[in-house]
Amino acid sequence: MRKGCRQVDRDSNGRQERRRLQIPGSSAETSGAENTLTKGNGDASRHPLASVVRLAAALICLGLAMLAGGGQAFAHAALVESVPADGAVLQVRPAIVHLRFNEPVSPLVVRLIDARGGIREDLSVMMHDHSIGIAIPENLPSGSHILSYRVTSADGHPVAGSMIFSIGHISTSADKPAETSERPIHSLLWLARLVFYLGAFVGAGGALFVTWVAPSLRLLLVGRVLRGFLAAGIAAAIVSIGLQGLDALGRPFVDFPSGAVWLAGLATAFGTSAILASTAFALAFASLLARGGSRRALSLAALAGVGLAFAASGHASAATPQWLMRPVMFLHAVAVAYWVGALLPLAVVVRRFPSQAQPVIRRFSGVAVAAVAVLTATGLMLAYVQVEAPKNLFDTDYGLVLLAKLILVAALLALASVNRVLLTPGLEVSRDKSRHRLGRTIAIEIGLAALVLMVVGLWRFTPPPRALETSRAAAASPVSLHIHMPSIMAGLMVSPGHVGSSQVRIALSSPASRPLDAKGVTLILSRPADGIEPIERSARKVGGNAWQVDNLVLPLAGPWQIRLEVLISDFDKTSLEGTLVVRP
Structure with a gap:
């Protein structure tokens, strides 16, 4: 067939159009078909996905502004008691200072500043359940001494503080160390966590859709985009380990290359999650390149890895009873990945393969109903454990973030219902009109899902009410x-x-x-x-x-x-x- 030959074809509205003949499955055919993603009504910027990109950029700026302008961030564990008490004046040196927290912690940094200004960091530390014991050196002078500590809680978040005890008399020069601003590190942590979420839910979830729900369609552009999300997710997981180490040790960003910082990040619960997630992202990446039945096995293993990563760390997985909360968190993450991961490929299927969109959507919806049910049930269970009382939805930062998430998820569910009940059946009657409407609503769903992930990232810096209640109970004791x-x-x-x-x-x-x-x-x-x-x-x-x-x-x-x-x-x-x- 000569390269310059042309044929007459008809578009979806019956109009004649002239185009070059392409070899089926060739790259030219693929690029020509997939370029419809950017063609809107003659202007790429008017395509719904272009609006989603602009919305995502604006929301990222909003999230960073919220972190930069917000108040003090709180850790998720709380000091319940110290023996001796903070500010106590003792006649003799305490052999051991006991610090009791509301949940198990692991020491990261312990430092003693004595009454003469000397700094001692070679202190022996013992751990037992919710408490740590710090051995106090024997040759302390009289006066006030500052014991500064930084520990990591069971959910992977750092807890820092100081307490003062005096031997014989109070020294007027004993002041607790001034708190340093952690907002730049927190902003970077939030941004890295957002990219991590996109890799998990859009990348790994999308790979599952491509290999299980629409395996016969040539979604080459989608595959490239998903591989980009997965590569970014791996990078974000790695960077997050270093940022977690900076936050754990209270170090400035200039210490990012330090080996001690990276070891501290790996030692936290999030270090385990980052390793599991990176492995899952690599499996999902491989599934998009593989052929045959191995594609499905790889993408399914990747989905399981995402669930394990989210079950390994975080305040939800650290809640009691863990034998229940960790599986609940696993199911919640898997359900989110299935639902959110389908949105981008669905948008492409609706626009590029309108004749096959309905059977693909039908296959997706058959499992999506169960996934949404699991997502809702597990989400309510997690919220009940963390919030404990309805008033905490309005009285705590954690509750306000949860309310924002619930509103956005409700909007997502409403749009999904409209798509399922009204727009999808219309593909058989008025394919072109319903296709454009369905594409627009899916684009809005993508924007809402991105906003949900941005909001959820703020939980990294807000303690759940269950931790606050323990602190309040300790304060009232x-x-x-x-x-x-x-x-x-x-x-x-x-x-x-x-x-x-x-x-x-x-x-x-x-x-x-x-x-x-x-x-x-x-x-x-x-x-x-x-x-x-x-x-x-x-x-x-x-x-x-x-x-x-x-x-x-x-x-x-x-x-x-x-x-x-x-x-x-x-x-x-x-x-x-x-x-x-x-x-x-």
């Missing part, structure tokens, strides 16, 4: 203090132990821990450094060796000097002194 002298011991319990009105219960005992009866107890609190003169309250006896002070107002947080005046008999009076640390 009583503060205890034990004071002992050679002849008497006293245990104090201050409820709730934070600024405001509190109740103080006092239990007296002998050095042998036997109840000690007394004739009177007076409680005296003072803060000489802040110019607060002694606050004196008489305790009332409530039975046996127990005494109580009601409605004691503590106006300031931090350490208070406390003195107990105990009248043991008409001729015997003794005093006990200690430091009580009041929470904010």
Whole structure:
């Protein structure tokens, strides 16, 4: 056949058009057919997918602006208790400082700044369940010491803080280290996480669609685009490990090439997820290049890898009971990948293969109904575990992000229903008109799905209400203090132990821990450094060796000097002194 021969054909509206004859399956045929993706009504910029690209760029800028202008980001684990308490004044050096969190943590960096300004980092750290114990060196000088710590929680997020304890007396120069801005790292983490999501759901999910739902169609351009998403996803997973290490160690971006940073990132739970996801992306990439039955096996393995990656880390997979939450997270991620991954290939099928669009959509919908049911059920279960109470939807940053996600997902479901009930059946009656409408709605679905992924990325920086509730419960728990002298011991319990009105219960005992009866107890609190003169309250006896002070107002947080005046008999009076640390 001569290269210049032409034939007359008719388009979908019955109009004659002249085009060159092409060898079936040739690259020229493919490029000519797939160029319809950019041809709209004579202007590429008017195509719905072009609008999606512009929308995605605008949404990325919006997400970065939200992170740059937002307030402090919170980790997902919380310190429940420290022994000794923050701000405590001790007579002798504590052998070990215990830090108890609301979930298991692993230490990353522990640093002690002593009263003379010396920095000690070679501290022995022990882990046990939700607590870590930090051995304190023996040769500490008198004064105030700062113990700074940075740990990673079970969901892979770093937790940083400092506590002060004093030996003998308080040093006026002991100030906690100033917090450094982490917003640039957080912005990069969010952007890398977004590309990671696109690789997982668009790339791996799209590969499943191409190999299982539409294996007979020559979706060459789609294959190239999906391979691009998968390659970007692998790069994002690798970069995220380094960024995770920077965030975990609290290092600036200039330390990105440091080996310690990358090792710290790999040591977090996200390091495992990144390795699993990269493997899944590579399998999906291979499925788009393979031939025969291996294509399906590779894409199915890739989908399973995506589910495992999301089940391996994150605040949802770290919630209890993990034997239930991890499989739920696996199913949720797989369902999302099936649904979101189908959108881009479907848009191409509707535009390029209108005669085959309906059977392809029918095959996709047969599983999509079950996938949406799984997605909805698992999503509600995850939300119930994380949010715990309806009020937390409106009172917490996590809840507001969840509300935004629910609104967007509801819009997606509504569009999917319109496509299934109204537009897809119309392909048989008015193919060209329904094809354009269906293509537009799928393009809108792609934009909404991208927005959902951008919103979900913000969860990396918001603690779930279940973690906040633990912190609130710890803040409301009583503060205890034990004071002992050679002849008497006293245990104090201050409820709730934070600024405001509190109740103080006092239990007296002998050095042998036997109840000690007394004739009177007076409680005296003072803060000489802040110019607060002694606050004196008489305790009332409530039975046996127990005494109580009601409605004691503590106006300031931090350490208070406390003195107990105990009248043991008409001729015997003794005093006990200690430091009580009041929470904010």
